[in-house]
Amino acid sequence: DTAVSQTPKYLVTQMGNDKSIKCEQNLGHDTMYWYKQDSKKFLKIMFSYNNKELIINETVPNRFSPKSPDKAHLNLHINSLELGDSAVYFCASSQRSLGAYQETQYFGPGTRLLVL
Amino acid sequence: SQQGEEDPQALSIQEGENATMNCSYKTSINNLQWYRQNSGRGLVHLILIRSNEREKHSGRLRVTLDTSKKSSSLLITASRAADTASYFCATDGGNTGKLIFGQGTTLQVKP
Numbered sequence: 001d002t003a004v005s006q007t008p009k010y011l012v013t014q015m016g017n018d019k020s021i022k023c024e025q026n027l028g029h030d031t032m033y034w035y036k037q038d039s040k041k042f043l044k045i046m047f048s049y050n051n052k053e054l055i056i057n058e059t060v061p062n063r064f065s066p067k068s069p070d071k072a073h074l075n076l077h078i079n080s081l082e083l084g085d086s087a088v089y090f091c092a093s094s095q096r097s098l099g100a101y102q103e104t105q106y107f108g109p110g111t112r113l114l115v116l
Numbered sequence: 117s118q119q120g121e122e123d124p125q126a127l128s129i130q131e132g133e134n135a136t137m138n139c140s141y142k143t144s145i146n147n148l149q150w151y152r153q154n155s156g157r158g159l160v161h162l163i164l165i166r167s168n169e170r171e172k173h174s175g176r177l178r179v180t181l182d183t184s185k186k187s188s189s190l191l192i193t194a195s196r197a198a199d200t201a202s203y204f205c206a207t208d209g210g211n212t213g214k215l216i217f218g219q220g221t222t223l224q225v226k227p
Contacts (some may be wrong), residue, residue: 105215107160
């Protein structure tokens with residue numbers, strides 16, 4: 001069974017469209033994350049949720065809106081897509097992320113977004 | 117700038133040789149982790165070393181941590197073609213509550 005799954009795996013869309021990426025984890029973890037990996041493989045955190053509560057919100061355009069309906073799911077909705085949004089988006093989860101102590105994170109396979 | 121910087125950016129070796137990758141970071145840490153990313157895949161956790169540890173082993177992997185120099189190294193012994201991947205270090209960013217990744221070392225192991 002896949003521990004952290006994301007859908008879709010590939011997403012090709014036109015500039016200006018709105019799209020969503022879904023993530024689910026079956027590890028029973030409390031914390032979930034969204035990362036963006038650019039073409040140079042630089043991986044940067046975007047958001048983190050702990051038990052459905054937003055705990056990390058990096059400097060991300062407000063066109064990006066995460067939603068966590070329960071602690072096993074974290075979705076990412078992107079409005080008015082721009083060319084610069086093209087990247088690979090990874091979802092991850094960990095057992096906890098309280099304060100400074102960081103546990104091991106488990107990553108999904110990624111969603112390759114291409115904005116034309 | 118980002119927390120982790122890795123060196124070298126790319127490494128090409130023959131199967132059976134050892135591969136060493138280095139990571140430097142800027143702020144104090146509670147732990148440092150290494151991850152592997154195969155082409156087109158997500159990251160996979162390899163090993164975690166805590167700030168009070170100096171060395172850790174896992175199979176063919178050996179990680180060292182020098183907090184005085186704010187650096188870590190990952191050694192893969194007796195490399196195999198299947199070790200071909202990108203390797204990232206990640207730190208907890210000094211009480212920021214998040215993992216901060218380096219830009220990675222791309223390792224190619226030639227059969």
